[in-house]
Amino acid sequence: METNINKQNGATIVTLHPSKVAQALIYDNEQRTAIVNLIEAGYKPDHTSVGVGKTGRKLWNVEKYKGRFGKGYKMITKSPYSTKFNHLTYFLPIA
Numbered sequence: 001m002e003t004n005i006n007k008q009n010g011a012t013i014v015t016l017h018p019s020k021v022a023q024a025l026i027y028d029n030e031q032r033t034a035i036v037n038l039i040e041a042g043y044k045p046d047h048t049s050v051g052v053g054k055t056g057r058k059l060w061n062v063e064k065y066k067g068r069f070g071k072g073y074k075m076i077t078k079s080p081y082s083t084k085f086n087h088l089t090y091f092l093p094i095a
Contacts, residue, residue, distance in 0.1 A: 005045055008035045013075070013089050017047040024048045024077040024087040027059040034062055035075070043072050043091035050079070051088045065090060 013024045053076035065074035072092040
C-alpha cells in the first residue's frame with residue numbers, strides 16, 4: 001500500500017523512504033503546518049534518521065540543510081526514546 005506524503009495527518013511524519021529505526025513524531029498543529037508548507041514549496045520528506053541536533057524549547061525545529069543528500073531543509077524532532085539523540089527528517093526537492 002502506497003501512502004500519500006502530501007497528507008500529513010497521522011502521528012508520525014510520512015516519508016518517501018520509511019525507516020524501521022527512526023520515525024519522527026508530529027507534536028502539534030504548528031509543526032504539521034510547517035511540514036505542509038515545506039511540501040507545498042516543493043520539498044518532500046525523503047527519509048528520517050537518528051542523529052544529534054538542537055530543538056530548543058519546542059519539541060521540534062526546522063533548519064536549512066546542505067550536505068550529503070543535497071540542499072533542502074532538516075526537521076529535528078525530539079526522540080521519545082532517547083535524551084541524547086533526535087530524529088532528523090530531511091526535506092529535499094523532487095526533480
